[in-house]
Amino acid sequence: MKRFIIEQSSADIISHSGLSLIGQAIKQYTHLSGQLDASVPMRHGIKHSDVIKSYLALLSIGKNDFEAINGIESEFYFTSAMDIDEIPGEATLRQRMDKHAISFLPIVEKASRDFLSNIQPALRPLSTGHIPVDADVTPMDNSGSHKEGVSRTYKGHDGYAPMAVYLGQEGYCLGFELREGKQHCQKDTPALLARALRDAQKIAAQPLLLRLDGGNDAIENIEVVLAHNEAHEDLPVVDFLINKWNPRRQDKADWLAIAEQKGKWIYSREGKRVALFSVQTARHWKGHNYSVRRVIRIIERTIDKHGQRLLVPEIDLEGWWTSLDVSEEDVIQLYADHGASEQFHSEFKTDMDIERLPSGKFATNALVLGLSVLAYNILRWIGQNGLLGSKSPKRSKAQRRRIRTVMQELMYVAARIIKTARTIKISFGRGCRSLQAFDAVYRKLAYG
Structure with missing residues (x-):
C-alpha cells in the first residue's frame, strides 16, 4: 500500500457548500434580515440579522451549540x-440571543411561515383529497440540567x-411551541391549532x-375546527380526526x-372477531351541543393468540x-398514518x-426552536426538490428524504471557492x- 504525503493547500476549500442554498432561501423568500434589524435599533456592533443568520447556518449543518461558531472553516x-x-x-451570539429572544422569536416564526407561503411547496393529498395537519407533543430529554x-x-x-x-405527508413544520416538561399537552393547544389552521390554508x-x-x-x-370553518366559509373545509376516546369508564x-x-x-381467525361501526354522540361545551361522529372498533377474543380458550371472552x-x-376502515387507516409525525x-x-x-434560559431556547x-x-x-428527481444522487425510491440525507448529500458537499474580480x-x-x-436547487432558489 502506498503511503500518502500530508500537506496543506493554499486553495480555499470548504465542506459545507450547501450554506449557499440556505442563504438564497432566506434572502429570496423571507424578510428576515430587514425585520430583525428594524426590531431593536442599534448604534454600533454586529447587526442582529448577522447574528441570527450565523446561528441559522449552524443549525442547517446540524450544530446547535454556540461554541460551533468558532469552528467556521472559511x-x-x-x-x-x-x-x-x-x-x-x-x-x-449567546448574549444577543439571550437579550432579545422575546423580540426575535415572532420575527423568526413569521419568516418560517413566509418561506412556506412564498415558495408554495408541493403537497401530496391523502386518499380523501385532504392535506394532513398533524399536531403532537414530543418530550425532549434535558436530564441532568438546571435549565x-x-x-x-x-x-x-x-x-x-x-x-x-x-x-402534509412531507412534514413541513407550521410551528414548534416550547413548553415546560410538566405542562399538560392540552394547555394552550386550541390557540396553537387556530394559528396553524390559518397558516396552513395560506399554503x-x-x-x-x-x-x-x-x-x-x-x-x-x-370547536376550534368548527369555528374556523364558520369564519372561513370561502376556503376549503377543515375536517378532524382525533384518537383516542377513552373507554375505561x-x-x-x-x-x-x-x-x-x-x-x-370480521372473523380474522378462530376465536377472534372484530366489529366496526359508527354512532353519533352529543358533546357539550360552553352551553352548545355538538353532534360528533364516533367510530368504534370492538374486538372479542374467545381464544388467545397461543390457542388457549378463554373462560371469559376478552x-x-x-x-x-x-x-x-x-x-370506518378508512378512518382507522387515516389515523394510523398520523404516526409518520413521529x-x-x-x-x-x-x-x-x-x-x-x-x-439555560427558556426564552432563548424557544428562539433556538423557532430558528430550527x-x-x-x-x-x-x-x-x-433536489433529492427525488432524475438529477438527484442515486438512492432507493422514496416520497420524502430525511433531513440527515439532505445534509449528507447537499449541505456537506466539499468544494473549492474561487474568487475573481466580479x-x-x-x-x-x-x-x-x-x-x-x-x-438545480440553487437555480430555483436564486432565480425562481
Whole structure:
C-alpha cells in the first residue's frame, strides 16, 4: 500500500457548500434580515440579522451549540453564502440571543411561515383529497440540567414538552411551541391549532385534515375546527380526526350488544372477531351541543393468540372522533398514518441535534426552536426538490428524504471557492455526484 504525503493547500476549500442554498432561501423568500434589524435599533456592533443568520447556518449543518461558531472553516465563504457582513463570536451570539429572544422569536416564526407561503411547496393529498395537519407533543430529554422550564415529562425524564404542528405527508413544520416538561399537552393547544389552521390554508389549496392524539381529546379542539370553518366559509373545509376516546369508564358488554346490532363483523381467525361501526354522540361545551361522529372498533377474543380458550371472552374497545364521511376502515387507516409525525420529531431531535437545547434560559431556547423550524423547512424543501428527481444522487425510491440525507448529500458537499474580480465560483470535484441536484436547487432558489 502506498503511503500518502500530508500537506496543506493554499486553495480555499470548504465542506459545507450547501450554506449557499440556505442563504438564497432566506434572502429570496423571507424578510428576515430587514425585520430583525428594524426590531431593536442599534448604534454600533454586529447587526442582529448577522447574528441570527450565523446561528441559522449552524443549525442547517446540524450544530446547535454556540461554541460551533468558532469552528467556521472559511469566513469569506460563510459571510458570502449567508449574506452577512461579520461573523459574531461565541459570546456575542449567546448574549444577543439571550437579550432579545422575546423580540426575535415572532420575527423568526413569521419568516418560517413566509418561506412556506412564498415558495408554495408541493403537497401530496391523502386518499380523501385532504392535506394532513398533524399536531403532537414530543418530550425532549434535558436530564441532568438546571435549565429554566425543565421539569418532569410524561415520558419519565426531565426536559421540555414542546408541541409541533406539521403540514402534509412531507412534514413541513407550521410551528414548534416550547413548553415546560410538566405542562399538560392540552394547555394552550386550541390557540396553537387556530394559528396553524390559518397558516396552513395560506399554503395548501386543498381541504385539511387535523389529526390529534388521545391527549388532545377535548371538545374545545373540535370547536376550534368548527369555528374556523364558520369564519372561513370561502376556503376549503377543515375536517378532524382525533384518537383516542377513552373507554375505561364504559361498559364493554353494552358496547358489545350495540356491535351485535350495528357492527360489521370480521372473523380474522378462530376465536377472534372484530366489529366496526359508527354512532353519533352529543358533546357539550360552553352551553352548545355538538353532534360528533364516533367510530368504534370492538374486538372479542374467545381464544388467545397461543390457542388457549378463554373462560371469559376478552373485549377490547377503541374509538375515534371524526367529521369525515368515509368508511370506518378508512378512518382507522387515516389515523394510523398520523404516526409518520413521529419521524418528523426524530429528524428535529437527532438529524438537527436539538433535543438538548443549548441555553439555560427558556426564552432563548424557544428562539433556538423557532430558528430550527425555519432551518428544517428550508432543508425539507431542498430535499424534496433536489433529492427525488432524475438529477438527484442515486438512492432507493422514496416520497420524502430525511433531513440527515439532505445534509449528507447537499449541505456537506466539499468544494473549492474561487474568487475573481466580479464573481465567486463554487467548484465541485470531478466525481461529485451531487452537482446536478445542487445546481438545480440553487437555480430555483436564486432565480425562481
